[in-house]
Amino acid sequence: MSDINEMLIDSTKKIMRDFSTKETIVETENGIWPKDLWQIIEESGLTTVAISEENGGTGGTFGDAISMLRVIGKFAAPIPLPETLLANWLLADIGLRASIKPLTLSSIDEKDNFTFTEVEGGWSLTGASNYIPWARFVEGIVIIGTSEKETLITVVDPALCQIKPGTNLGGESRDFVEIQDQFIKKVEVIAVTExxxxxxxxxxxxxxxxxxxxxxxxxxxxxxxxxxxxxxxxxxxxxxxxxxxxxxxxxxxxxxxxxxxxxxxxxxxxxxxxxxxxxxxxxxxxxxxxxxxxxxxxxxxxxxxxxxxxxxxxxxxxxxxxxxxxxxxxxxxxxxxxxxxxxxxxxxxxxxxx
Amino acid sequence: MKKTTNKSTEELVDNFKELRNEVRNFIDEEKAKGTFEPQCDSWLGGVSTEFSHKLGKRGWVGMTWPKKYGGSGKSALARFVVTEELLAAGAPIAAHWVADRQSGALLLKYGTEEQRKYYLPKIASGESYFVIGLSEPNSGSDLASLSTVAEKVDGGWVLNGSKLWTSGAHYSHYMIGLVRTSPQDSNNRHGGLSQFIIDLTNPGVTVRPIHLMTGEHHFNEVILDNVFIPENQIVGEIGNGWTQGMAELAYERSGPERFLSTFPLLVELLRVIQVDPDRFAKIEVGKLVSRLWILRKMSISVATLLENGETPNLMAALVKDLGTQFEKQIAETSRLLVSSNPSVTSPFSSAFERRLAEAILHSPGFTLRGGTTEILRGIIAKEVVAK
CATH class of the missing domain: 1.20.140.10 (Butyryl-CoA Dehydrogenase, subunit A, domain 3)
Known part of the structure; x- marks a missing residue:
């Protein structure tokens, strides 16, 4: 944990009290994006905690992020902040810049569900999952998939996917996502180690x-x-x-x-x-x-x-x-x-x- | 609190590595010599005055007390390391246990200088043993209703009554007894009680054995019939006995003995199932391990808070409640994972079967001694609601 920890916790608590209200949770469970809540989260730099400032992040440590997420859990905040952080950390690990926008990622367990096939100038991506958190609300889906040789990662625009809404027991979005023969430029696909x-x-x-x-x-x-x-x-x-x-x-x-x-x-x-x-x-x-x-x-x-x-x-x-x-x-x-x-x-x- | 936990964690790893190794080497040597066979509930049932002397010689009894009283001036966390190592090994530490954990600490805090100088060095050398004189035939969970009385006479007090479940009174030297020095007052139930050091060889003291259902002799009834106790054997203040006794409860309830009593069985369980572990066994073992880990962490947090001068009674009660359930769970999981014929007496029984038998037969005591589960849960709930 770093010096920013206490400040981070306090400001997260304040945001939660003001914005993660009963009405917001109910609305989100009914399929409405909690835009005010997300906006303040984004403006406060919470979506890139534990990513260095050089890489476009807010700074702080992994421990800071975890203590902040404990507050998010306490208030049952209906936002893909955990997924955005997790996706950002994965992107940072493979040398990509973080995004402040809402992100999600496909499950590591389902990497064989998504196949990258080499085509001219890049890759063709095909696959589906029925459990991608918040897919219908985010601005980027980190897809973990496999080619014949290795495990690859790319960020897909949800607009290019077929998405059907689903939920978990908590009423949180866990959506069906299908991608069919989507062309991805070579530079946008990066190999990742186990x-x-x-x-x-x-x-x-x-x-x-x-x-x-x-x-x-x-x-x-x-x-x-x-x-x-x-x-x-x-x-x-x-x-x-x-x-x-x-x-x-x-x-x-x-x-x-x-x-x-x-x-x-x-x-x-x-x-x-x-x-x-x-x-x-x-x-x-x-x-x-x-x-x-x-x-x-x-x-x-x-x-x-x-x-x-x-x-x-x-x-x-x-x-x-x-x-x-x-x-x-x-x-x-x-x-x-x-x-x-x-x-x-x-x-x-x-x-x-x- | 986060900061202090962090500190204690670091300390446990770095500063105590040497101490921990020293205790482990000692245990290994003693086991190699055949001094003891690991047993469950060794802090109640493992009585070896010889072993207690050895620990005393190494400075591992009364180790947190000042050197001038025979102690080693070590931290509570150092003591935590030593005791958890001995408990995990199932070593025979019952003889000096109460004196070390409780009576010495009480005398250090409330005793007169004369009492400290007289009793503490003897305890720290592992040669002087104490028992707890709280429960009575008609006062168990409702301890404040106790009726053993002390009557003021010239130069001291005369005690009459009886104390029950006094583990080890048949080999111990002293009892710290909580007795009534003024009549019961319904407006101040905890008033009028005082603590006395009672020499068990005093005229008028009778120690009557009460055998456990296993036939083992740990419990006794200590009957006090016109026992004269001189003025200088009062602990602290007359009428302040309840408060003095309760102050030590967080220590008594949160230590590693509240979750490690059946640890030697868990080790034997691993020995048996390692031959051919199936998925079920792995899952059950994994659950026990995670429980053990969290209980130890909770116990360490209490030790750290105590070291910093706080009295975390709620957390201490939680450690005892959860810890003693866990001690029973080890026995239950073991018998369901490995079919066997547990016995403490059968000459053919394996180490696993003996440990399992000890764990099962001693298990009723785990959730009774030091405050029953029901009493603890009452305390916990009241604290939770008061927050």
Missing amino acids: AVLMSNYYKGTIIKTALMAGSLERLLELTAAYTKERSQFGRPIHRFQAIQNHLAVLSGEATAAKIAADNLIEAVDTNSYETQAMITKIVVGEAASKSVPIAHQVLGAIGFTDEHVLQFTTRRLWAWRDEYGTESEWAEQLGAQVINNGPEEFWPFITALD
Whole structure:
């Protein structure tokens, strides 16, 4: 983290309070681009955090960006800021300039869905995906695809794609995108290594954990507040032991997610963070799976109506725990690594993760 | 808080590498000599006065206390490193555990100079053991209702009553007992309680064994029948016992012993399943590892806050609640991943089966001792609502 961190967090919080309102979230879920919210995000330089000023960015570190995204997650902000940052970082990694405009990228897992075929003067790109975030709203889609020889990246104008709207459980745009025999100039296609792609995937995973840690913070606040406001049998419901039990379990999970995210934010700028990223995704995923049912149980019927703001948070947590690896997917990798290291190496492995 | 966590993390890696290696080498040597077999819940069940002496000689008991009281003047994080290494190894550290973690710290904070000079060096050498005298036959979770009384007499106090679940009273030397020095007052439930150092060899003290369901002897009832305690054995102030006792709770609840009690089983589990791990086993192990990691991080954050003079009672309660659930989960996951015949007594049982049996049979205690899960959750919820 850098000196700009505190300022960045404060200004992000202010923007979120003023612009990421209930109305904006509802409208966006109904297919309307949140232009005021995006405009202020863009003007504040948030779309290029952790990209150097020489490369057209705002500066700051990866850790700064992650702490900012935790705020974005807390406010359930309906904008492709995570995707724009991730796309910009990938472009920076392969030597391209960052864009302040909204961007998205296709999944690394789906690189075989998009094929580059060499033609005169460039490439012909063909392929489809049914899960590209925010495709219908962005100004550029970073497509990761393959030629016969290598993995290639290019930025495609959405106007040249066939896009059908879809959503995840959180109501966030996850669209079908089809590209057919699109000609791309040779200079606009760049080869990418597996290492750069993997690094970007881990960054995507870390972003997801930050968004989720923010959401869980919000979930605890909303739930605790409700138990004070709501009275039954003549007293606020937080006085009942059954409710206290719920609050305590929820608080434990939200705190676990918070400490995991805190540690990850510290680690990303100084250490290698792959193992911590996978552990954190497991921790926040489990926290989400335990906490969301509690919050809904405590808030009762009102909590699962569209009138109440709780659902913005809970639906996103349901969606995000499955994006960039479920708890099981990461646990399998982590477990395999630990088992493979052998029993004598286990404790040293844990203490080395400081 | 972020900054301090960061600092503690760096410290744990850099400054303590040498210390950590020193403890690991010591453990390896002792294991090679056959001094101990790793066991679950070794901070309750692993009693070896010989081993405690060895730790005392190395300066690993009372290590945060000033040198003039026999301590080593080290930081709480240094102590964290030593204790987590010993716990992870399942080393026999029960004899001195309470004196080191709790009683010594209490005397350091509230004891008289005379008490510190007399008791602390003995504890730090690993030769003097203490027990906690809190629960009573009719006072468990509702501790403030306790009824053991101290009556003022010439030159001291006379104590009558009984203390229950006093782990290790049969080999320990002293009990720090919380007793009533003035009658119960419904307007001030926590008032009128005081802490006394009770020499367990005093006339009138009877230690009655209470065996665990495994047949092991850890618990006792300490019966006090007209026990005279001289004035100089009062800890802190008369009537301030509750506050003094509660001040130590964050230490008691957040340490690595609250999530590492069954760690030796996890090591044996890895040994068994490494032969042919399937996807299910990998996933279950991965989940346990991530849980262990986060619990350790939470515990380290509390240790760091404590070091900075804060009292993070909420976080400490969370560590204990989540940590003790985790200790039980290790046993449950192990029995479901590896079919076996867990036993502590069968001569044919494998190390895995013995550790599993210890973990299962000791598991009820994890979520009871040091504040039950129900009491902790009440504390947590109240703090969350008060925020």
